Amino acid sequence: MKKKLITLHEFSERIPSGATLLIGGFLGDGTPDLLIDEILKTDKGGFTVIANDTAFPDQGIGKLISQKRVKKAIVSHIGTNPETQKQMIEGSLIVELIPQGTLAERIRAGGFGLGGILTPTGIGTIVENGKPKLHIDGKEYLVESAIKADFALLKAKKADFYGNLTFAYTARNFNTFMAFAANCTIAEIDELVPIGGLNPEEVVVPHAVVDCLIRGNRS
Amino acid sequence: MKKKLITLHEFSERIPSGATLLIGGFLGDGTPDLLIDEILKTDKGGFTVIANDTAFPDQGIGKLISQKRVKKAIVSHIGTNPETQKQMIEGSLIVELIPQGTLAERIRAGGFGLGGILTPTGIGTIVENGKPKLHIDGKEYLVESAIKADFALLKAKKADFYGNLTFAYTARNFNTFMAFAANCTIAEIDELVPIGGLNPEEVVVPHAVVDCLIRGNRS
């Protein structure tokens, strides 16, 4: 059986410049910092990053922005990162803003084989510009397409050798459904447990969607 | 604060004839048997039942069918219940068959405030008859509307007094998302624990969507 545990170096070799990356986390909580630092040791860039936010200039996804490795950010807000705003205004970074609940569901839809979502959020605002709308039972919904990516970079708490994952409290956020929506899902883990070391009910993301594991600082 | 714990008798008094009921379970596993038995002690009927299946003639949802309390069943299969098939052929029971994954997502959409789902399942089959279709990124999807109901009748393993729920292994099935999709969500529970008796990470359904709790045989 394919071994899922790889080294940080093996990880960065797999990520090509220009790749589309789903990155877990909410203002840095639940973001795989070691994976980001490893990418920054290379000269790779031109990434499209899909994430809840760009955190802070010196933290998590913010570091990829500050070091100009990102050409496009698809996020729900950038209010905590003045560097993202600066690059956006200069025109060196494309920022696409998506309502947080819509972003979450679009990524889940991508991973779950659905074509998109039908949401009331954004109707009557600039978010609806250019998007199809549907009436269902007398109510109007925006049709928002599914999102998939080349890679999902996640931060998990525990993993067994198969790749079953658990998460630490609010570090769960986008990590769960992002796991389903990438061609290659890679998780930085705090603790490696033996096979059988997780209760089947405790597993949050089943191993079928996890391709690679990287032991983090604490494991 | 409103007390959520009610008696079986209080439960059946709240359910009017003709109500639309989401009922958890997969061939009886995860179905609230006590709640069903309590309904059967009354003369109430004419229900629309939305569930994965109608189990077996003498088990779970099957008992509601056998005692002719159901006018319409919206389910993914009825192969295990000849009584359902008999009533359907006689014309005394309307059966609407929906692919299992579509049924699950439509109920989740109802509970999550989405208008419906966009699924490839059913395209090119009789399931698509009369339904709108959409092309997204060159692929065709069926538009299937969201499902909501008057009541959700669930079977949970543990609950605290607030109504946070956990489930027993494969008894999870439809119970989790059905909790979100009803005007009134009622859970039969095996074990009542004090507030604080569940780890926040262990909670599968948060109390915000649970209206009433009924202590089951084991609690």
Add this chain to the structure above:
Amino acid sequence: MIAEDKAKGYIARRVAKEFKDGDVVNLGIGIPTLVANCLPPGIQIFLHSENGLLGMGPIPPEGYEHPNIRNAGSSSVSFLPGGAIFDSAVSFGLIRGGHLDATVLGALEVDEKGHLANWMVPGKMIPGMGGAMDLVTGAKRVIVAMTHVNKNGSPKIVKTCLLPLTSIRKVDLIVTEYAVFRVEDTGLVLIEYSEESSVEEIKGLTAAHFDIDPRLKTIER
């Protein structure tokens, strides 16, 4: 004129009276966050945070901050007994699905119909909508908690929002340090005003038409 240092407390305490015991509530960053400390005796609410928790407790004492128990503003928080965590899809399922009794948010502008704009100033400030659009579209009640005028002294309650809207769903209540407006199909209705002010002063500080409730009273402080 109500002093700036008093305004925030006035607003938070008035908003805090809007809840029933057991309500599930999302409080935005800024003034809305203060509401949690102003609840009347006997009223317990469950705080929802959009990054994935229900039953959020206060900031823990120094040295007790868990790195992975945070609120939507990235502050360390705690769980109260009975708390629950979930991912962002479930968190917004609660929001969009109408499972929050109320959301309390700040505003840049609210217009005479009750429409809210609170997420960007084109060409100037573009933080993004975060969870605001889902919250305003989905919560059972939307309460705006804001100072009556902006830093330049200009009214924030205007005839028509010039800034991009957060939702076409109208807010239900507007609470400022000067006044409380209910939003009806006909528009804004002044239901309470500060005894440190007057209806005339409020008209001067408001750039929108509003009706006056026949049972108009002063805000209880």
Add this chain to the structure above:
Amino acid sequence: MIAEDKAKGYIARRVAKEFKDGDVVNLGIGIPTLVANCLPPGIQIFLHSENGLLGMGPIPPEGYEHPNIRNAGSSSVSFLPGGAIFDSAVSFGLIRGGHLDATVLGALEVDEKGHLANWMVPGKMIPGMGGAMDLVTGAKRVIVAMTHVNKNGSPKIVKTCLLPLTSIRKVDLIVTEYAVFRVEDTGLVLIEYSEESSVEEIKGLTAAHFDIDPRLKTIER
């Protein structure tokens, strides 16, 4: 003519050779279920059951059946170490999202283009599609495991399905006790046949056109 008592084992053993070590597979009720017991040495697969588990183990010994560890056919099963449970929405997210390496299903009919009908006989047998439509639409590979003819001796591989289709997605492989067909854009291609039979006999038992692979060989038993 291959004896009926041998057929099921032949089919299951041949299907079992289709998997790579580590594959995630959903096995339908009937013959497909038998596949799990026929895996070649060194090949471990992860069994998915659509009611919400991955890493399904065998039926436990008598007295060790847990009432809430069941498969999609309502039988008591067990977890292997590393198993995981999830709700039906996640279970079908795995299915529809292409996260299953293969699904093995029975058939009422398969046609010359590779279309499958396996969920109803109008006016006669209407069990419902259950998870079959999602499985056939979503899994990476769809393998049909069935007897070559039905109880009346009529071919199940037909020119065009008369029964309602399960999906417009074509199956990838058809395994019977007589033959193995690969489904290509051009139609069915016979790649293996039973040494107890002949290409001529298979043509007689099949109501559809099929091409013959130039590397045609006998099924390893």
